[in-house]
Amino acid sequence: MNSLYYQKRLSRNIGDKFFTSLSVICALIAILPLIFLVTYILYKGGSQITPELFSLEPNPPGDDLDAGGINPALIGTLIITSIASIIAIPVGVGGGIYLAEYSKGGAFSRFIRFGVNVLAGVPSIIAGVFIYALIVSTRILFGSMYSGLAGGMALSILMLPTVIKTTDEGLKLVPNELRYASLGVGASMYTTILKVTLPSAFRSIATGVVLGIARAAGETAPLIFTALFSYYYITGFGDLFYEMGSLAVLIYNFALEPYDAQNKLAWAASFILVLSILSVNIFSRILAAFTEKTKRV
């Protein structure tokens, strides 16, 4: 009779309680610092935000009174990330189209898919080392050494696997009936891809690509010896071939300065970087959830 009721003292129940509390403790240890981290970055960085921050050049360290702004780094990040996107998106989408639409699961496509996964695991600093050897030290870009262009190329190597993967996976989710229908009414393969399959996979590809861009915007390691850093305004097209600042490298450089003013600038830059990356992530998450809901109906 008694055995029908829950018995606290049974060793299995005690063990269950113990492990449950252990997993709760794990979750608390894991999550509390993470919550603290995000709020601290947003609070500490947010309190440094002023209008001048967006319009001024940073002052060289040592001047302890006023650190200036982060305008060149902000613009630099936008430019370098755009260069990376301009390179990585066409190559990645094209490669993804081949893998999903043309390849028949043979050795070549298996090798490429394998290569995509391996390239995704290559440490980001290796991408910087590679571009340094290939472009910076050889001065192959019209004699310029460190340049925003080289930085963008290094970032594009990191973006490429993400773009290919999301295109490949997004296209694979498009139902084959759509392809049959399009080919059946006489459309050629490229019309089918451009007018039917790509548009119907557009949202999932776009989400993945935007997340890849957001990730690249925060990468520092590939930039520290390709784009280097610059204190000066970006004034024209020619500046692409010279050292270019970026928010990520600014944070790195100024975090290690002994001066308070520079450190504050680093916090402000991290606030902007983290806030934009997090909002892109949250936005695409909401969009993905929304798509899923409409699909189910």
Next chain:
Amino acid sequence: MEEKLTLFKNRKRFGIEKNIDIIFKNTALVLSSFVAIILLGIILVVFFQSFESFSRYGLKFLVTSEWNPVKDEYGAFTAIYGTLVTSFLSLLITIPLGVGTAIFITEDFVPKVFREIIGSFVELLAAIPSVVLGLWAIFVMEPFFKAFFVFLHNFFGWIPLFSTEPTARNSLLAILILVVMLLPIVTSIARDSLNQVPKKLRNAAYGIGASRWKTIFSVILPAALSGIMAGVLLALGRAMGETMAVTMIIGNSNAFSWSLLSPGYTISSMLANQFGEADGSQVSSLFYAAFVLMILSLVVNIFAQWLVKKFSLKY
């Protein structure tokens, strides 16, 4: 009837359209092979750049820790040791925490809404740039753990790992910031593989009278093990290649020490620190170190992919 046939004849595809089709396909083919070209390019370029140093120091490079640009003596043992120690120890802390958290958000301890919020929050954290984590580590973790490190040294100083006076920036701090970094990766991959275990396995275990944790330990975790292992290996690869946060907090010293409380070096932090200003045979030696790092992370990555393929769930 005749009329229809002539209509049909006129609907032939133009030659130009056929050509566009072929061009389109081949462009896609070339673009997809870019991945292979870049990958091979990276391996070849780094290898050939390191060739000078490789032929000069050979495998001795891996086991000596002299790094002296003035005397042209190079050995990367400190950095290789630092890379391995920081990544393995951080993983050792991360695995139980991450898997425990993953179990917490896949079981029904708290309502689903909370679990989903926690899950997506953890995933968001994977998006925070490592340089920002480094900044946080310098200004928050460093002062926060100072007293704790002194305590560690005073009470556990007899263990070689804690045998030196704690310095402001040290390997242990690098390990801790790596834990913060790897936790989202391990947790979200472990959660995904736990979620993929079919419901019927759990129900069967409950049905024959297994308690909740008996079920988790004997049925669910073994079924999800391959996915979790792959996630752990990916995290290991990430930890070995991680540059910014580690460079900012590890103290960057090439003097070898067993102690985690003294400043250390990793391959990637050595590259980040010295690459910009290096010249001569130092550059080649740095490329050699980069090559070692690349091989390490390639091996880990390929092993992870193999593991997924070999042991992926077949239900």
